Amino acid sequence: MKQVEFxxxxxxxxxxxxxxxxxxxxxxxxxxxxxxxxLLGPIFKAQGWHDSPFNIYPAKGNYMWRDLERLCExxxxxxxxxxxxxxNGVLAASLACLFSAELWMPEFVRHMFLANFAEDxxxxxxxxxxxxxxxxxxxxxxxxxxxxxxxxxxxxxATDRAQAIGIFGAPSFVVGSELFWGNDRLESAIEWACxxx
Amino acid sequence: MKQVEFxxxxxxxxxxxxxxxxxxxxxxxxxxxxxxxxLLGPIFKAQGWHDSPFNIYPAKGNYMWRDLERLCExxxxxxxxxxxxxxNGVLAASLACLFSAELWMPEFVRHMFLANFAEDxxxxxxxxxxxxxxxxxxxxxxxxxxxxxxxxxxxxxATDRAQAIGIFGAPSFVVGSELFWGNDRLESAIEWACxxx
Numbered sequence: 001m002k003q004v005e006f007x008x009x010x011x012x013x014x015x016x017x018x019x020x021x022x023x024x025x026x027x028x029x030x031x032x033x034x035x036x037x038x039l040l041g042p043i044f045k046a047q048g049w050h051d052s053p054f055n056i057y058p059a060k061g062n063y064m065w066r067d068l069e070r071l072c073e074x075x076x077x078x079x080x081x082x083x084x085x086x087x088n089g090v091l092a093a094s095l096a097c098l099f100s101a102e103l104w105m106p107e108f109v110r111h112m113f114l115a116n117f118a119e120d121x122x123x124x125x126x127x128x129x130x131x132x133x134x135x136x137x138x139x140x141x142x143x144x145x146x147x148x149x150x151x152x153x154x155x156x157x158a159t160d161r162a163q164a165i166g167i168f169g170a171p172s173f174v175v176g177s178e179l180f181w182g183n184d185r186l187e188s189a190i191e192w193a194c195x196x197x
Numbered sequence: 198m199k200q201v202e203f204x205x206x207x208x209x210x211x212x213x214x215x216x217x218x219x220x221x222x223x224x225x226x227x228x229x230x231x232x233x234x235x236l237l238g239p240i241f242k243a244q245g246w247h248d249s250p251f252n253i254y255p256a257k258g259n260y261m262w263r264d265l266e267r268l269c270e271x272x273x274x275x276x277x278x279x280x281x282x283x284x285n286g287v288l289a290a291s292l293a294c295l296f297s298a299e300l301w302m303p304e305f306v307r308h309m310f311l312a313n314f315a316e317d318x319x320x321x322x323x324x325x326x327x328x329x330x331x332x333x334x335x336x337x338x339x340x341x342x343x344x345x346x347x348x349x350x351x352x353x354x355a356t357d358r359a360q361a362i363g364i365f366g367a368p369s370f371v372v373g374s375e376l377f378w379g380n381d382r383l384e385s386a387i388e389w390a391c392x393x394x
Contacts, residue, residue: 047254047256057244057365059244059363059364059365060365060366062363063363063365063376063378066375066376067377067378067382070375070385074385166256166259166260167256168254168256168257168260169257178263178267179260179263180264181260181264182381184379184381185264188267188271
């Protein structure tokens with residue numbers, strides 16, 4: 001069956017435009033999207049990086065922020081450079097893993113990304129999770145599940161899976177055994193799914 | 198005046214499709230291209246890398262080769278994974294710097310990239326330079342100038358300039374003070390030049 005797995009990290013800058021675009025691009029080609037939250041941190045650590053490469057390599061980081069700003073402008077997406085980068089997305093990703101089957105999840109993900117990259121809010125804060133849940137018409141109290149053992153286990157397992165299939169950055173798109181890396185490859189992934197269904 | 202500087206390294210994998218595409222994309226919008234050969238090696242070394250990041254980080258490298266293969270297929274460009282990567286492009290880049298004002302230079306650059314990424318030839322070999330010169334109807338003897346002090350100095354100065362303007366990878370496109378990184382950004386750079394001329 002044709003489908004595209006969308007692997008994202010809430011802290012990842014280029015995951016932001018991808019998360020906002022993915023459903024519209026996929027819908028135009030009738031390709032179902034499977035939302036796959038994971039953590040880049042452990043994958044970076046395994047490569048010897050203890051911070052975002054955008055912080056470790058300033059020329060790359062300076063470029064990324066300007067590129068993202070231009071990109072959001074051309075996509076007419078709001079953008080405000082987060083005052084902390086990368087923000088800790090563990091709780092948000094745990095919650096997204098736990099509720100991955102819920103119909104409201106994609107909208108929750110988009111609003112979490114907006115909180116980080118358009119509103120400069122601290123997505124590691126449980127109260128921010130609670131307010132985003134309310135924004136998508138869910139009880140704020142669900143935020144407490146982000147700290148549950150089940151949510152954490154699901155996130156760990158998703159991250160292990162990402163590493164096992166060769167994911168090294170975010171966003172990534174997976175179609176069968178094909179990997180596509182970066183917001184720039186969203187369209188290629190959708191095309192691949194259509195051509196090889 | 199609107200123009201786009203195309204910064205490339207003969208060893209850089211994604212510089213290959215960019216070098217083959219740049220003139221056609223630019224011509225469609227009547228944007229002049231300034232060809233800027235440089236060396237990534239010294240810039241990588243300054244970041245603490247003594248090899249290509251595609252070799253240092255295998256997941257990234259495996260992905261790049263598959264991505265490039267898919268990309269070349271969709272662009273209908275020949276591709277054969279070089280048996281040595283990255284190849285030493287110092288002589289080729291020195292020659293390209295020395296003869297940067299010659300009308301045959303863009304064609305020489307394209308054939309050097311084809312030699313490396315479609316024919317798996319050793320572009321660090323002076324005899325390969327000589328045969329590519331003949332392919333673009335120039336005397337093979339010009340290849341000897343690749344070792345001249347003048348050619349080396351021009352390449353060093355180009356590489357210093359690349360680093361000074363924040364270039365950290367190849368290919369890169371420069372339009373005024375705006376930097377665009379990667380084959381994927383060729384179209385954005387051309388659009389920017391048109392919109393801000």
